[in-house]
Amino acid sequence: MNAVVNSIEIDCLCKRFQLGALQGRNLQLREQLLQSLRNPFRRRRAGEWLWALRDVSFSVPRGEVVGIIGRNGAGKSTLLKILSRITYPTSGNIRVRGRVAALLEVGTGFHEELTGRENVYLNGSMLGMKRREIDTHFDAIVDFSGMGQFIDTPIKRYSSGMRLRLGFAVAAHLDPDILIVDEVLAVGDAAFQRKCISAMENLRGGNRTVLFVSHNMAAVENLCSRAVWIETGQVRMDGPARDVMKAYLGTYGGESGTGPGLTFEGRQGNGDIQFTRVEYLSPEGSPCGVVRSGEELLVRLHFHVNREVLYPSFGFRLFTRMGTLLTETNGKHHRLLVQKVEPGDGYLDMHIRNLNLIPERYSFSFWVTSETGTPVYDGDVRSILDIEAADVYGSGRVPESRHGVLYFPQKWRLVTDLDERQSR
């Protein structure tokens, strides 16, 4: 009745850890002996349990690329470790059909003293490749890594970037039915990440099932058709990647204090008009928990008028985290001429079309003055604006704070002499 073949079926999976004694500590035999001597008839305290996974069920049809998202400690990694058989579930069933390769780390088992060549073989066999397979792919692996001239150098002389390259090159030549990937894309330099993304994209093609855990929302959005959101060990939401991510980002944004709130430290002005709160909204007017690069943003600034004021002038400044002024606009730029405000409440909508900011923390500073600039009714009321990453270039490569503060929507094209000649 079900034509779809599931690569992975997870049924009521639970995993719990005991907190305390056994974890991360050198357990001394003596302690245990002493304990059982003191209390020979008592069993050790139940202690506290941590349920890393509770009742997780879902299945993945063959060929689907599923993103697993969730906050740190939600249980994502435990799930992957169970699927890759590194650790075992407390209860529940898992059915896995096909050859699994788990990439929980790039370059697992690399040994410092061995050369690049030797490590390719070692790492490859750890990931489940046969020696013959490695032989066949060896040149391609070296090519992919770009380590050709260093391949016979011990990797203790490699930079961390070079190691990653080599490790990913081996991984990219795996041929499993099911690929489990954990955060590998979070590392490496830009050019290499792009290579990894395109390697991952190639994986999508065939009948390969991919489970992809990441904090990089843009990568999930780019690669996965479906997403599973794990929260406190349970599946909170499971569905099309876009929907799940939207819900996730909404919740996450609210919790982490990204949401706007005005801070009044350093406030200036005589108080004739006072800002009361600010809202970050989508253009349709619904609150958005998270603001992402390139999105539209409606900043709704609420104020209270204590005393009638003629010709007030509103404006804001936008600062970087380091305090550099990015831009300042006021009502005049927008032909907003307010003749008079009377005591009571009101709000001002500022619609920003394209937030071409690179993910970082910024801050608004709002002010309202008389037309001439004095007196100031209210000034330097701040609000934090956290910009989250988005796939603004459509490549899966997200600009980061080290790339500056702004990005511009752009398209690139390369023309060489060769093209010119051909077109002639």
Place this chain on the structure above:
Amino acid sequence: MSSSQESEQAAPRAGLAAMSETMPATALAEPAPRLTTEAGHSSLGGHFDSNSGRLRELWEFRELLYFLAWRDVKVRYKQTALGVVWAIIQPLFTMLIFTFLFGRLASLPSDDVPRPVFYFSGLLPWLYISATVTSGAMSLLSNSNLLTKIYFPRVILPAAAAVSGLIDFVIGSVVLAALVLWYHLPVDGTILLWPVLVVLMTMLSLGVSMFLAALNVKYRDVKYAVPFGIQLWLFITPVIYPTSMVPAKLQWLLALNPAGGIIEAFRHAIAPTHPMPWSLLGISSAVTVAVFVLAYRYFTNTERGFADIM
């Protein structure tokens, strides 16, 4: 060791809570969670719980065993000036010192075997056993980065330690052969026993290291106990002295130490000055097999939890 027996139910959920688990060794008493696969042919997706399944899986992973052993050998003598010569220096110099100390000064008997051959033939298996047990006991801990990141039958780690040690053993054997030729020893058919003894020696070392390695994951005491234990073990093993020094009635006691019968047999196989001590070898072989089987069972019963308590 079964201290982690727990049945208190901390879980709020009916049905699920009934499956109480603690640290893995004891989880087996409960309905064990199962990871199944329908791709039995695969080396990665397959999950095997039965003993035959485990062996088949080990076979699937034989190349990893080879690569890990090869890595150990490669790394052992990397960036050393003398390289693999160390494999000869160690038993050779120990033999010279023993010959002088115990032979000349203490005048311990050597069963009519030339003293250098006597000591060398005992030292060769002994050094293999002690080196393998030392590195095997640490094999899980020192590879914890692998245990927490990839799956493979965990027993491969102590096994790789046992296999890589054989290289040194083989190199040492060449030196021993040279000594035998030098002293014109009348080698007879019992030399054919040599490969069998190598298997027994490997089984014994692997058995002891499997047990210690698994124990070491949970109790780091092992790290301190092993060097000390090995020192004591040397004294109850006929390396420095021949078994014949012990009253005949008590010799079986010496053979209960499996290294005893095996090392004695090694010596008799290359220097047949006395009849082969078959009964001692028999006892030691039986003990070796028992140690191996029990250690393997302990290992497989605890291995599920290695990654959790690492």
